[in-house]
Amino acid sequence: MRTVVYPSDSYGCGSFRMIWPGQHLAAAGHDVEVVGPGDRRVRVVMDGHTVRDVLVDADIVVLQRVTHSYMAQAVGVMRAKGITVIVDVDDDLSSIHPSNPAWAVHRPGAGLHSWHNLALACRTASLVTVSTPALLDVYARHGRGAVLPNYLPDMYYNLPRVDSDTVGWPGSFHSHPNDPEVVGGAVARLVEEGTQFVMRGDPTGAGRAFGLAEDPPGGGVPVEEWPAAVASLGIGIAPLADTRFNAAKSWLKPLEMSAVGVPWVASPRVEYRRLHKMGAGILADRPRTWHREVKRLRDSPAMRQELSEAGRTVAAQLRLQDHSWRWAEAWQKAVDLDRATPRPQLAAV
Numbered sequence: 001m002r003t004v005v006y007p008s009d010s011y012g013c014g015s016f017r018m019i020w021p022g023q024h025l026a027a028a029g030h031d032v033e034v035v036g037p038g039d040r041r042v043r044v045v046m047d048g049h050t051v052r053d054v055l056v057d058a059d060i061v062v063l064q065r066v067t068h069s070y071m072a073q074a075v076g077v078m079r080a081k082g083i084t085v086i087v088d089v090d091d092d093l094s095s096i097h098p099s100n101p102a103w104a105v106h107r108p109g110a111g112l113h114s115w116h117n118l119a120l121a122c123r124t125a126s127l128v129t130v131s132t133p134a135l136l137d138v139y140a141r142h143g144r145g146a147v148l149p150n151y152l153p154d155m156y157y158n159l160p161r162v163d164s165d166t167v168g169w170p171g172s173f174h175s176h177p178n179d180p181e182v183v184g185g186a187v188a189r190l191v192e193e194g195t196q197f198v199m200r201g202d203p204t205g206a207g208r209a210f211g212l213a214e215d216p217p218g219g220g221v222p223v224e225e226w227p228a229a230v231a232s233l234g235i236g237i238a239p240l241a242d243t244r245f246n247a248a249k250s251w252l253k254p255l256e257m258s259a260v261g262v263p264w265v266a267s268p269r270v271e272y273r274r275l276h277k278m279g280a281g282i283l284a285d286r287p288r289t290w291h292r293e294v295k296r297l298r299d300s301p302a303m304r305q306e307l308s309e310a311g312r313t314v315a316a317q318l319r320l321q322d323h324s325w326r327w328a329e330a331w332q333k334a335v336d337l338d339r340a341t342p343r344p345q346l347a348a349v
Contacts, residue, residue, distance in 0.1 A: 001031065001059040001060055001335065002031050002033075002057070002058050002059045002060070003022075003030070003031060003032045003033070003058065003059065003060040003061075003062065003331060004032075004033050004035060004056065004057075004058040004060070004061055004062070005018050005019075005022040005032060005033065005034045005035065005062045006018070006035050006037075006040070006042070006061070006062065006063050006064065007019050007034065007036070007037065007064050008037065008063075008064040008065045009037055010036055010037060010223075011223055012223055012226075013064070013065070013090050014037070014064060015223055016090075016150050016151075016252065017064060017088050017090055017131070017148075017150070018034065018062065018064050018088065019034050019036075020153050020320055021148075021320065021324050021327040022034040022062075022327070024320060024321060024324035024327075025324055025327060025328055028324070030328060041056070041057075042054060042055070042056045042074075043055040043056070044070055044071075044074055046070070049069070049070075050073065051070055051073035051074050051077050052077070053077060053081075054074045054077045054078050054081070054083075056078065056083070058083060059083065059084065059335075060083070060084045060085075060086065060331055060334065060335065061078060061083055061084070061085050061086070062085075062086045062088065062331065063075070063085065063086070063087050063088070063121070064087070064088045064089075064090075065088070065089060065090070065093070065118065066087050066117065066118055066121035066122075067093070067106055067113040067114060067115065067117050067118050068112050068113055068117060069112045069113075069114075069117050070112070071117075071121070072117035072118070072120045072121040072124075073120075075087065075120075075121045075124045075125055076124040076344045079124065079125075079126060079338070079343050079344050080343055080344050082343070084126045084127075084331075084334050084335050084338050085124075085125050085126050085334075086125060086126060086127045086128070086129060086330070086331060086334050087118075087121050087122050087125040087127075087128050087129070087139075088128075088129045088130070088148075089118065089122065089128065089129075089130050089131075089135055089138075089139050090130070090131045090135075090150075090250065091135075091245070091248065091249070092134075092135060092138050092244065092245055092248040093106050093115040093118055094115040094119070094138065095243065095244040095245040095248075096115075096245060097177050097178055097243070097245065099177035099178070100174065100175055100177055101174055101175075102175070106118075118139075119139070122139040122140065123142065124344065125144070126144065126334040126335075126337055126338050127144050127145065127146060127330065127331075127333060127334035127337060128140040128144060128145045128146075129145070129146050129147075129148045129327075129330050130145060130146075130147055130148070131147070131148065131149060131150050131250040131252075132147065132149070132248050132249070132250050132270070132271055133147055134247050134248035134270065135147075135248045138248065144334075144337055146330040146333060148326055148327060148330060149250065149251070149318075149323075150250045150251065150252045150255065151318050151319060151320040151322075151323045151324075152255060152256065152259050152315065152318060152319060152320055153319075153320050153321075154319070154320075154321060155224070155227050156227045156256060156259040156260060156315070157259055157315070157316070157319065159227060159228060159231045159260050159261070160231070161231050161260060161261040161262070161308070162232075163234060163301060163304055163305065163308075164233075164234030165195070165196075165234050165235065165297075165298045165299075165301075165304075166195075166196045166197075166198060166233060166234040166235070167187070167190060167195055167196065167197050167198075167233075167234065167235045167236075167237060167294055167298065168197070168198045168199060168200060168232075168233035168234070168235070168236055168237070169197075169198075169199050169200070169201075169206070169216075169236070169237050169238075169239070170199070170200040170201060170229070170230045170233065170236060170238075170253060170256065170257065171199070171200070171201045171238075171253065172199075172201035172202035172203075172220075173199075173201075173202060173203060173204060173205045173206040173209060174202055174204065174205065176239075176240075177205075177209075178241045178243070179239045179240050179241050179246075179267075180206065180209035180210050180239055181209070181241060182239045182240065182241050182242070182267055182287075182290075183210070183237070183239050183284075183287055183290045184286070184287025184288075184290070185211050185287060185291075186287045186288070186290035186291035186294065187210040187211070187212070187237075187290075188210060188211035188212055189291055190291065190294060190295065190298070191212060193295075195294075195298055197210070197212070197216050198216050198217045198218060198233070199216050199217065199218030200218060200221055200226075200229045200230055200232075200233065201218055201219075201220065201221065202218065202219065202220055203215040203216050203217070203218035203219070206218075226256075227256070227259075227260055228260075230256050230257060230260050230262060231260035231261065231262065233257070233262050234262075234298075234304070235262070235263055235264070235265070235294060235297045235298060235304065236254075236257040236262040236263070236264040236265075237264065237265050237266070237290075237294065238253045238254050238257070238264060238265070238266035238267065238272065239266070239267050239290075240266070240267040240269045240272070241267075242267075242269070246267075246269050247269065247270060249269060249271060250271050251271040251272060251274060251275040253266075254266050254272055254275050254276075254280065254281050255275060255280075255315060255318060257281075257311065258275070258280045258281065258311030258312065258314050258315040259311070259312065259315035259318075261308040261309075261311060261312050262308065262311070263281070263282075263297055263303070263304045263306075263307030263308050263311065264280075264281045264282070264307075264311070265281065265282045265283070265284050265290065265293045265294050265297070266281055266282070266283060266284070267283070267284065267285070268283040268284075268285050275314065278314045278317070279310050279313065279314050280307075280310060280311040280314040280315070281307065281311060282297075282307070
């Protein structure tokens with residue numbers, strides 16, 4: 001069956017969830033085409049603000065983060081025409097922090113995009129695929145859901161790494177506005193003690209959030225250069241506030257650090273705990289614990305080496321090349337569900 005995959009972007013989310021799995025399956029002989037955001041070949045026939053028809057050459061359409069009003073309507077239209085439609089979601093958009101720029105884009109009433117549209121698309125879809133079990137309860141309460149954890153492509157593996165005591169956060173502050181608060185003054189204390197703290201991602205505003213005199217060194221990194229940028233850290237941190245949004249976050253950030261051999265300290269959120277139980281990293285639940293554990297790593301090259309090797313061992317089990325079959329299995333599940341249940345009816349023009 002002809003499957004067409006439409007990633008929402010060509011950056012991290014689109015790559016991990018759509019582009020790279022689709023490319024793996026195509027290389028394995030599946031009839032899969034990945035269509036980039038700039039090369040869409042879906043024609044939507046409108047009647048005012050109502051979608052009346054969708055013209056697309058596919059048996060299965062895989063969409064990602066459907067927040068546009070017209071595309072949310074298009075899901076039901078395509079299903080009524082006999083096309084199996086899968087919607088992939090990687091975050092709980094309904095619980096984004098208001099300081100995150102994505103909140104202003106997706107809040108209902110702000111424009112054609114909203115998290116209400118995503119909820120509609122997921123209710124109507126043949127199947128909803130998500131990165132964590134928690135997201136099933138948000139977007140697939142109807143029972144037509146499947147968990148596809150985030151895995152890593154080959155470019156994350158076997159990278160050279162030079163050990164150091166430099167501490168870094170591989171993230172951008174604008175998309176994690178309340179997460180630094182979980183470390184309290186730990187990072188500021190470490191810097192006062194002489195520790196170098198850096199970021200891999202946009203650091204604007206992070207200095208104040210961590211209690212520093214200025215923003216730490218950092219900057220945007222292209223997706224293809226990201227693994228090497230993460231590998232350049234001596235010690236990684238992954239702070240996540242205890243929020244509804246973060247309760248559904250995947251294990252991706254500490255998994256990336258594990259794969260490139262960076263020892264890490266992270267918040268005890270659900271998926272981070274799952275990765276830790278497999279043998280990777282250290283968890284910290286309060287500022288004094290953050291300070292103690294990061295300091296232990298900073299002061300012990302042997303401990304850094306031990307955690308680096310342990311992390312690589314765990315990450316070796318989570319290579320995308322060994323798990324891309326899960327996407328094909330989920331898409332077939334969607335087809336089987338469509339065959340077993342009535343499809344929505346196309347409204348009369």
